[in-house]
Amino acid sequence: MNLFALLDQAAARFGDRGAVYCGERRVVTWAGLRERALRLAGSLQGAPGTRIAVASENRPEIVELMFGIWAAEFVYVPINYKLHPREMADIVVDSGAAQVFASPKIAARLDLDVPVETVGGESYEQWFRTEPAAAPDTDPAALAWLFYTSGTTGRSKGAMLSHRNLMAMTVAHLADFDAPDQDCSLVHGAPMSHGSGLYIPPYVLRGARQVIPESGAFDPGEFLDLCEHHPGCSAFLAPTMVQRLVATGRDRPRHLRTVVYGGGPMYVDSLKKAMTAFGPIFTQLYGQGEAPMTITGLRRADHLCADDAILGSVGYARSGVDVAVVREDGTPAAIGEIGEIVCCGDVVMSGYWNNPAATAATLRGGWLHTGDMGSFDDRGYLTLRDRSKDVVISGGSNIYPREVEEVLIEHPGVTEACVVGAPDEEWGEVVVAFIVGTADPAELDAHLLTRIARFKRPKRYEFLDELPKNSYGKVLKRALREQLAQ
Incomplete structure (x- = not known):
């Protein structure tokens, strides 16, 4: 049909x-x-x-x-x-x-x-x-x-x-x-x-x-x-x-x-x-x-x-x-x-x-x-616990961290970038970018607007001297989420 x-x-x-x-x-x-x-x-x-x-x-x-x-x-x-x-x-x-x-x-x-x-x-x-x-x-x-x-x-x-x-x-x-x-x-x-x-x-x-x-x-x-x-x-x-x-x-x-x-x-x-x-x-x-x-x-x-x-x-x-x-x-x-x-x-x-x-x-x-x-649970109800793909769902829209990170890294003032979702009462989640580098938030916002949709921009930036990594060099996003929770 x-x-x-x-x-x-x-x-x-x-x-x-x-x-x-x-x-x-x-x-x-x-x-x-x-x-x-x-x-x-x-x-x-x-x-x-x-x-x-x-x-x-x-x-x-x-x-x-x-x-x-x-x-x-x-x-x-x-x-x-x-x-x-x-x-x-x-x-x-x-x-x-x-x-x-x-x-x-x-x-x-x-x-x-x-x-x-x-x-x-x-x-x-x-x-x-x-x-x-x-x-x-x-x-x-x-x-x-x-x-x-x-x-x-x-x-x-x-x-x-x-x-x-x-x-x-x-x-x-x-x-x-x-x-x-x-x-x-x-x-x-x-x-x-x-x-x-x-x-x-x-x-x-x-x-x-x-x-x-x-x-x-x-x-x-x-x-x-x-x-x-x-x-x-x-x-x-x-x-x-x-x-x-x-x-x-x-x-x-x-x-x-x-x-x-x-x-x-x-x-x-x-x-x-x-x-x-x-x-x-x-x-x-x-x-x-x-x-x-x-x-x-x-x-x-x-x-x-x-x-x-x-x-x-x-x-x-x-x-x-x-x-x-x-x-x-x-x-x-x-x-x-x-x-x-x-x-x-x-x-x-x-x-x-x-x-x-x-x-x-x-x-x-x-x-x-x-x-x-x-x-x-034992009654058959399913509860979501985490998302292995790290998708951030903000206001009903899916935002994938890597596509935001790739654009951030293009900025000459960014050495490293990692994007995670933070709980938010209004939006469900908001995008937070952890940045290693010298760029300021206004510069990063302007850069992102030339490359990706406005709703995918981070709501805030956190600046670090270095990103937490494991022994294989992989960024520990869980540690960043814990930092936000604290």
């Missing part, structure tokens, strides 16, 4: 109902969305390649681009709009994208060797003036989405997600977390290029309207206002976004029914404050781009308990997914023993695009090796 079938079914059942909204304004009906997706597919089928990149802040057009690309039996390659233009260009080159659709704000920043269409306006509308393509009939194993995650080597890796992978994710969401219908809404507060965008398929399947804030981003007041206006609102939000909602001091909007949080740590105290403010509307997911949004989850009923160990866990295995914790030799860890979290199921990617070495290292013995460390 091609994922376009979800839109096909929604258009047949709810044709004249609103499908996509910008703020409170209806943009298109389900029948109109289907028509535009098929017309876009008709235009795309003459393109020289099958990967199509989309780089934009949240906009209504993303929904028609997504389903139009799938209707053409092409591959959707969304790009995080917060990335540096150089990082965006790397993804376009690596994916071999034949065409890029970009918002006006992003298009002005791109310098690429492939065509860039600015979304909105007369030129963009030309893509919808061809004859509509026939509805596709695609092998479920065919590639549907290249999900780019930052790599620990500093290079992005494209997780290859098939139509089957995303259908498994869709079914698991409807089985585990939410049961929307045509009188419900999905409000896109988080970026549609990754977290929130992955939830488009299940809500399209049920005919729930897609609501995009006019700001194109997350503004707590705007988000809460939309949940007062639109019926049956659900949303995926990073923990820092939930905390910003609580900080408004406003009551729960009358139509806010479900918040799925994930993408970073949520402290138990912060979670309790959120539940006091908005009630029992929360569910939590643990997943990766390699198993999109779907490894384990803490359901709404779990949040009603008074057990901090449960509230601090990431819940049970999701529907259709097997999850285990293993030792270094691959044998199962005992209850309470910390090991690497692995999973398998139809939701797991087929591998990394053009990266067989990384694929072989991550997919072993039929299991996805997450690189995350955790343990099960």
